[in-house]
Amino acid sequence: MYCVGVDLGGTNIKAGVVSLDGRIIESSIIRTRRDKKYTVVVDDIAKQILRLLSSVGISMDEVDHIGIGVPGVVYNARGVVVRAVNVNFSDVPMRDEFKKYFDVPLYIENDANCAALAESKFGVAKDYNNSIMITLGTGIGGGIIINREIYRGVNCAAGELGHMSIVAKGRTCSCGRRGCWEMYASATALKNLAIKTVSRNKQSKIYDIVNGDIKRVESRAVFAAAKNGDVVAIKVLGEYMSYLSLGIVNLINIFQPDVVVIGGGISNAGEYFLKKVCEAVEKSNEMGQDLEKRTIIKLARLGNDAGILGAAFLEKGV
């Protein structure tokens, strides 16, 4: 038997046929037609799955279930997507729609939860019961794994870690609150901070890296310049790390998880990035100093596969 995992994103849809031991047999990517009605998107996904199965010679009889990760709030018990702004879904009865194509169980889940589950089952958190995954991207996605299962809360909307406010009366977030963590510690926040700082400090190596085109500044350039000793980049990273670590220490004080897993584009900066995060967390986690066991911080391992793998291994949900 096999399972199918689908990672529905605002730009692309990734789907994969997965063995029961967590190996992706084959996967494919198509564009998300987010300007179309949900029935069209579901039709696209269904055809993508059928093409995949056909190409590896696996019949629907051999598929135990299908799981789908969606970038939004999902009532997985009813199979309904409450809202997913990036794909223009609002109150979409996704499971019912899929039933028109497939006669196997269909599980739907928030995509950040899928990624957290994947790292917990197959990635860097697989030796631990309790893990928190944060994904640093446009915003900050969050997934909470307790006793090796996704923690969903009363309405399946738990884990909005990016919308923990860390600056009372701070920057206004798209969610309507002020001072949300993601306004200060997402990849977007780092990029904005770097652009603002470099435009006032054109002697910075960051300026050279982007050939003077300040709009092209991204986290990658900041890390590259900082590694080369650029003082402006080091200052930008220092400020960014103070906010990133503040939120992580909050999560440690709240959950004391076995492990905090960091994913998303920024984490591609690798060991250099991880070292900076650990240093900043250590500095401000004074309450934890005398504790025997302490939360470990790790970089996500599964990258783009996390969405497919997590979706493929969703359980029945609440």
Add this chain to the structure above:
Amino acid sequence: MYCVGVDLGGTNIKAGVVSLDGRIIESSIIRTRRDKKYTVVVDDIAKQILRLLSSVGISMDEVDHIGIGVPGVVYNARGVVVRAVNVNFSDVPMRDEFKKYFDVPLYIENDANCAALAESKFGVAKDYNNSIMITLGTGIGGGIIINREIYRGVNCAAGELGHMSIVAKGRTCSCGRRGCWEMYASATALKNLAIKTVSRNKQSKIYDIVNGDIKRVESRAVFAAAKNGDVVAIKVLGEYMSYLSLGIVNLINIFQPDVVVIGGGISNAGEYFLKKVCEAVEKSNEMGQDLEKRTIIKLARLGNDAGILGAAFLEKGV
């Protein structure tokens, strides 16, 4: 059979004999001799328990287990109190010490966790699986109940909700961090804010309530004056509520618990207080507006009994 619950505090030790259906048969209070060695404190508790049992005519053979709530970090698996500043405990092998007196299982747990467990088993959270309890006192205590059990984290130190920073670069907390929630939303924080504000606004009714003795200002006077339409008190409460609700909305975004239970002295202000909290939370919880099920906020019901009851119903722990 019966169980015994003990609530060890910095000022008093409360102990109770409890029936297996959660009725406190009899309880007593003694002073905590916090200036003495832990062996003396344990001896005091042991004698208190024996007197209690004797007074209700119950023998040790009829006691299934003893549970103790301690104001600090506890490794309940080993029965060791890592630290409890208010009773001067540091690395105290409490279970071993109690074995010198009793031959029944002894469970030790953080006191805020005990209170949360009690409200979950017998109080306002008893119809729900997931609840968060916050206790507004000198600081803010926190207890996390997931699937009707205490969530402890990797080191039994989870649930330090008062040490979630909500003001980056804000007030310095005793824990070493800056901007901790309890620096802005504990009973102490409300008192300090009121004293500061009233000393500049002596026309306030709060000033009259304490007969001009500003040091005597406490939350009770603020609520009394606010109910009477005092603009200074209303302003003080408004600012306090903005911080209290900020932290609560953070916890909702993170956990989406069935219920947030608020305990501690301030919650004695009752329905008026609860209404203000709910209004403030509603105003800033825009993400939750379209969700079908939403977190309910309730005042704790068990008051001083929570510590005894929660301790009496501790399970084996991790």
